[in-house]
Amino acid sequence: MSIHDEDKIDLITVHPETRQTYVYILDGESWDFEECGERLLKIQNKLNRYLDAIESGEIFSKFPNAVRRGLALVYMCPKLPPREAEQFFLMCQTYLSENRIQFFIELRDFREKGHEEMAFERAGRALQ
Numbered sequence: 029m030s031i032h033d034e035d036k037i038d039l040i041t042v043h044p045e046t047r048q049t050y051v052y053i054l055d056g057e058s059w060d061f062e063e064c065g066e067r068l069l070k071i072q073n074k075l076n077r078y079l080d081a082i083e084s085g086e087i088f089s090k091f092p093n094a095v096r097r098g099l100a101l102v103y104m105c106p107k108l109p110p111r112e113a114e115q116f117f118l119m120c121q122t123y124l125s126e127n128r129i130q131f132f133i134e135l136r137d138f139r140e141k142g143h144e145e146m147a148f149e150r151a152g153r154a155l156q
Contacts, residue, residue, distance in 0.1 A: 031053065031055050031057075031067070031071055034070065034073045034074050034077055035077060037051060037077075037078065037081060037087065038052050038054040039051075039052040039054060040052070040087070040091050040094055042093045042095070046098065047095050047097075047098060048095075048098035048099075049091075049093075049094040049095055049098060049099050049100065050100050050102050051078055051082075051087070051099070051100070051101050051102065052102045052104050053074050053075070053078070053102070053103045054104050054138060055071070055103065055105045056106060056137070056138065058106075058107065059107070059110050059113075061110060061112065064110060064112045067113075068113055068116045071103065071116075072116075075101065082096075082099065082129070099128070099129050100129065100131070100132065101124060101129055102131075102133075102134050103117070103131075103133045104133075104134045104135075105134075105135065105136075106135065106136065106137035106138075107135065108133070108135060109133070117131075
């Protein structure tokens, strides 16, 4: 799964105690300065798809454990995006925050592990 698969929600986890729902965009590719604009457009398309699924309620019907309260969108990638992408991610964070959705970037190389194992680790870390 990647940002190229714009119509698919990559991963959803729900924290077992806080019930916070994490909706992930998984991006395992390396950033290339020359393709930064194209890459950001793909991420924007993916974010728009996620927002459509949230606003329409689709995400809550397909994933009944997901809850609207405490919703967070997470862009997960192995390395920090380049400086040229900072403004884009700040705008995303501002917009989502205004809509009561948290947004953050999580640095993790998930390519070597299965998504279920990674989600389990994520939930376990949140408990500590």
